[in-house]
Amino acid sequence: MSLLRLDDVCKSYGTLKVTDHVTLEVAEGEALGIIGPNGAGKSTLFDLITGRVAVGSGTIAFAGADVTTRPATERCRMGLGRSFQIPRPFGRLTVFENLVVGAAFGAGRSESDVTGRCAEILRQTGLLERANTPAGQLPLLQRKRLELARALATDPKLLLLDEIAGGLTESECRSLVETIRAIHAGGTTIVWIEHVLHALTSVVDRLVVLDFGRIIADGKPDAVMASREVREIYLGIEV
Amino acid sequence: MPVSPRYRVTTQTTASRVSLVIALLLVVAAAAAPLFVSRGTVQDLFFILTMLVLAQFWNLLAGYAGLVSVGQQAFVGFGAYAMFAAVSLAGLDPVVAILVGGIAAVLLAIPTAFFVFRLEGAYFAIGTWVIAEVVRLVVAQWQTLGGGTGTSLPRSATRDMIGVEQLKDWLGLKSSAAGDVVTYWLALALAVATIAFIYRLLRSRRGLGLAAVRDDASAAGAVGVDGNRMKHLVYLVAAFGTGLCGALIYVQTARISPDAAFSVIDWTAYVIFIVVIGGIGTLEGPIIGVLVFFLLQNALADYGSWYLLVLGLIGIVVMLFAPRGIWGFISDRTGIELFPIRRRLVIDDDPQTPDTD
Structure with a gap:
């Protein structure tokens, strides 16, 4: 189909x-x-x-x-979820908050329900250790991973x-x-x-x-x- | 059997808990101030609180929604004139008429949003200024409220304002002094409500979406955040708060003219100065900024136009050496946040704890 x-x-x-x-x-x-x-x-x-x-x-x-x-x-x-060729993180938000935006708005979930889901995506994409780092401070690889993680948080x-x-x-x-x-x-x-x-x-x-x-x-x-x-x-x- | 990690989110910090207690004590002390301080001090505190409210709403617009408006005087003036009309023409009590000022400002913001939201960046700023000037020129034609020269509130209205009689009996004050205390308490209530409302908004789902739009509107759209809707919401909320504050300011002065009520210097330039030197994009910034502004204004009161030159120079120096303002400078070095918004992921039952840098 x-x-x-x-x-x-x-x-x-x-x-x-x-x-x-x-x-x-x-x-x-x-x-x-x-x-x-x-x-x-x-x-x-x-x-x-x-x-x-x-x-x-x-x-x-x-x-x-x-x-x-x-x-x-x-x-x-x-x-429809997407990543950008040049990473476009929400720089002043933390890595975790970047995912919460995707899960709360893109997937339409209640903010109180998204914590576990976002943390699991962070674990899957290897970003869990940087969860509380402002996204603007990430190096390139982790920015790319964040693009992927944030798109996944929207439940595409x-x-x-x-x-x-x-x-x-x-x-x-x-x-x-x-x-x-x-x-x-x-x-x-x-x-x-x-x-x-x-x-x-x-x-x-x-x-x-x-x-x-x-x-x-x-x-x-x-x-x-x-x-x-x-x-x-x-x-x-x-x- | 391995224990699956439990995740939770926290926003509170030790500094925020301490600051909440201190803030509550300060509010109680500020509420009791008229019992102990002179009328002049009450008027100074009124000025600080109303400028703080204007600064918080401008900060919400520019610092959180990226909407740099140079036309907030439109809502100060329109709210104030609506209050005057409600008192002088409809016979409402001035305290009730303050609400009319806020509602009128929102009613003005709805059609003006239609025009200014077609513009971006510097064009948006100029557009808001142009609209404020148009509103000033139109209001100056309103002869019933004094036209270009302005008018005063009826003496009976301010004398019989809600709370004045009770305060006269209770504290033994004259009508004018009692009126100052009533408006001061209203300003205190408005300032506390403004900070509480904005803090709650920023900590909410909408606040998170707003921050995403501020950082990258296009990327925010790609993850489902409707940036246009967020910005409209903030614009209308800021108009309401600014209109309320404008009406309150002119209940206290009891005299209005188009030039004063729509002054870009008094209601926008000073407010921008307060936010920029205090720290844009933080709730703490305008609080620091308004105190610095008040002290400078008093210290430089005798130096005529040098006062504005010094203010401008200080603004430039702060922008060069502390671009995130005084509070940003302090917060960056100490990590202290009195009004924390950031959601921190905490993992229980797991040694892998995320960093917090």
């Missing part, structure tokens, strides 16, 4: 097309990876799906409902991860991949934009390639990575 469906979605800034007739379905329980060169429109696609940016044309349906014109807050409450049906492994060391990346794999195994549908291909392909079961706002490939990771067009455009390999 399709959890997310984009139908002929377009977005332009002036004459620049950043999303060009994108049609895409994500099934419930799927782990989908999105790759593409810088400027291909990957993050914009997340902005359109979450309602941070309005679509130019086309429709977006989530969990069976047309959400094309619904505000970002409402889409979040319906179960679909989790959109935007280059969450970028800038991490190999061991940090391995540890993050394990966490994401566990989240997916727990039943959360995942769409993951990533440049760290070995991390991405170790989790996802389908890969989409974007270039100039268009989908140029969609299929099993091995098949997509073997495609001549993808290797030329994305990996810069002359075939």
